[in-house]
Amino acid sequence: MSCSHYEQRVEHVDLPKLAVNGVAIAADELARELQYHPAASQGEALHAACRALVVRQLLLQRASALAISAEAEQGEAAEEARIRTLIEREVEVPEADEASCRQWYAANPARLASPWRMRLRHVLLACAPDDLDGRAKAREQAEALLAELREHPERFAEKAMRFSACPSKDDGGELGWIEPGQTVPEFERRLLREAPGLLVHPLESRYGLHVVELLAREGGEPLDFAEAHPRIAAYLRAQVLQRAVSQYIAVLASEARIEGFAFAAADSPLVQ
Template sequence: MSSCSSAPAQPAPSKSLPVIKVNGVEIEEIDLASELQYHQNANFDVVVQQAAQALVVRQLLLNEAKSKGFTVSKEHEEEVLQKLLAENVTSAAPSTEACLRYFKNNPDKFMTLPLLEVDHILLAAAKDDIAGRDEAKKNALNIIEQLEKDPTLFAALATQYSACPSKATGGSLGQISKGQTVPEFERVLMLMPEGLGDKPLESRYGLHVVNITRKIEGEPLEYSMVEDKVKGYLVHRASHLAIQAFIQDLVEKADIEGVKMLFAEQNIYI
């Protein structure tokens, strides 16, 4: 479960929360209500399920730590749980063969970043301004229609309409790679072919008319260049699966009331 203090708060529950017990000991309702804020889902029942599971897992780990002689206090719970897992969960290091197999089976994960040269025209509209975004979309489609007839107008239209400082350079954003623009814009941009987009792209800033003047696709990397990355990922995955197995064993041995542990679907946060 997260200890992040900046997590968005969930609305107050509209119905009573379930009574959760672990080996006969009840989890305080106030703790369950507090945990809700760290789990996001449109379905409140799912939020309750996830929060209850997280608290049950934590309680089982604390109980296990006490049974193994650890001194558990509120101030040092996290430290104790990390020590418990370090001393009781082991996983084998991945073999060279396993690393090579993962590398060969996941070629898309090991490519150089694509590089794009992009011009754009931003029709600004706040994310929550529905009417403003509708108007911006209408204007963007009109600009696209003009550019389809005469592509040479891009710089002039950018100078006239764009709300981005790039208007001073005819809308040019220069060379763009991953991580250089906001995610919602980048996701669509990276999938586009060269040329003028036939639809405007949306971002938190508004609607964008986009022209990709050049696109250099990513190239496959040699295994020697990513060997450490592959091994690190497999080590992390093996460790995560080992922790899951350790916790599942605790769940199966425990008497848990008030929540069905959907273990295969949950993420464990310590």
């Protein structure tokens, strides 16, 4: 986020005076926190930033009351280490039993697959998401490219270098091997449903229309229960932990004197 954007956000938001049990949270700390909470409106961003700082202060005060000290792990700040240790000590989270894991496995077969990666090349016909006329023209161009490439697949690199708006055009449209999270979700979802080869229809993303050839795919096969069990258990434990921490913070908030911010019933405060 640029400094000018950050200053503009701070200038146009009235910052409340926050305090937890008489300990004030400085306005400049709240102003800095705002940049970590992008939202649809400034009011939503301010609410999220206030909640994060109040929750942090609640947890730190509780850690001080229990005389908790902790050694920070690599990349972890000292305060984060104290909060982590507090949660580990105060919040009990049972491990998921095998029956619960099997139930989740049976209900979510499509969400359990081996790690995948794909190698592909593409031609990007760039167009803004809200440019409907531009998208229609890009789709026509993409369909025409596909028709030509079905007849002359050897021309893919040539077409990428000529028409693509992606930097990969210099490599004939080659993106190399991609793994989960390396492209936008709508791109990944479509590719995971396709067989290797030239895609029959253009792939649409927030960046425009893509003519794609899926060169190879590895992984992505369904896992059996034995392979999936550790992953399911970790997921279920994280879900229980999230709810338990939310309840723990709600109790701390109900017993504290908080100024400048109020937890709503549906606020579900979580560690930020």
